[in-house]
Amino acid sequence: AQSVTQPDIHITVxxxxxxxxxxxxxxxxxxxxxxxxxxxxxxxxxxLKYFSGDTLVQGIKGFEAEFKRSQSSFNLRKPSVHWSDxxxxxCAVGGSPGTYKYIFGTGTRLKVLA
Amino acid sequence: GAVVSQHPSRVICKSGTSVKIECRxxxxxxxxxxxxxQFPKQSLMLMATSNEGSKAxxxxxxxxxxxxxxxxxxTLSTLTVTSAHPEDSSFYICSARDxxxxxQYFGAGTRxxxx
Numbered sequence: 001a002q003s004v005t006q007p008d009i010h011i012t013v014x015x016x017x018x019x020x021x022x023x024x025x026x027x028x029x030x031x032x033x034x035x036x037x038x039x040x041x042x043x044x045x046x047x048l049k050y051f052s053g054d055t056l057v058q059g060i061k062g063f064e065a066e067f068k069r070s071q072s073s074f075n076l077r078k079p080s081v082h083w084s085d086x087x088x089x090x091c092a093v094g095g096s097p098g099t100y101k102y103i104f105g106t107g108t109r110l111k112v113l114a
Numbered sequence: 115g116a117v118v119s120q121h122p123s124r125v126i127c128k129s130g131t132s133v134k135i136e137c138r139x140x141x142x143x144x145x146x147x148x149x150x151x152q153f154p155k156q157s158l159m160l161m162a163t164s165n166e167g168s169k170a171x172x173x174x175x176x177x178x179x180x181x182x183x184x185x186x187x188x189t190l191s192t193l194t195v196t197s198a199h200p201e202d203s204s205f206y207i208c209s210a211r212d213x214x215x216x217x218q219y220f221g222a223g224t225r226x227x228x229x
Contacts, residue, residue: 032217036220041205041223041225042222042223043120043207043220043221043222043223044158044207044209044220045220046217046219046220049217090157090158100146100148100163100211100216100218101148101160101163102148102160102209102218104157104158105157106156106157107156107157109155
């Protein structure tokens with residue numbers, strides 16, 4: 001069965017510290033992988049996506065993610081967190097031809113301490 | 115980047131009334147759009163897939179007569195919550211799949227409150 005797991009429901013980091021948000025997936029075919037960010041009461045903003053090529057993907061706002069097929073992971077990283085990064089982060093998989101559906105993880109809520 | 119407009123952003127209605135939510139792709143064509151529901155502090159749950167010119171495909175457990183979807187053009191899909199009740203109160207988000215690119219772009223969401 002296709003699924004996405006985000007093991008950390010909440011993460012708190014200090015401003016300026018590094019960040020890593022974990023994402024593991026289960027998908028039958030080569031996955032399309034996404035990270036989205038959602039501020040309270042807002043829609044989703046795409047941070048980055050991966051579907052082929054270089055396994056280290058650069059996104060907006062200084063985020064990057066690395067696809068590791070052997071670990072079925074697509075972890076999101078940022079070297080130095082800013083207070084404005086506090087939000088909910090969702091990992092998603094899917095979008096392959098045929099269904100085009102995305103499966104979302106349960107999300108990780110990031111809190112940034114000043 | 116591709117823009118998806120969702121309207122209204124917030125709606126309050128009385129129990130028993132119907133509410134229509136619009137989802138428009140502004141600068142691309144979308145043969146497929148998706149409707150999601152998000153409960154507080156939870157993830158997005160896919161409700162249905164909207165296909166231009168054909169019937170929507172609903173996920174298991176979603177009442178098709180309760181949540182009417184129409185996708186009459188390549189840039190517009192609508193979700194109508196019929197005979198709304200307080201338990202229908204939620205955050206509804208649409209997305210549109212760019213037919214040329216293959217990826218989904220999301221609207222800003224609609225907060226529905228049923229009194």
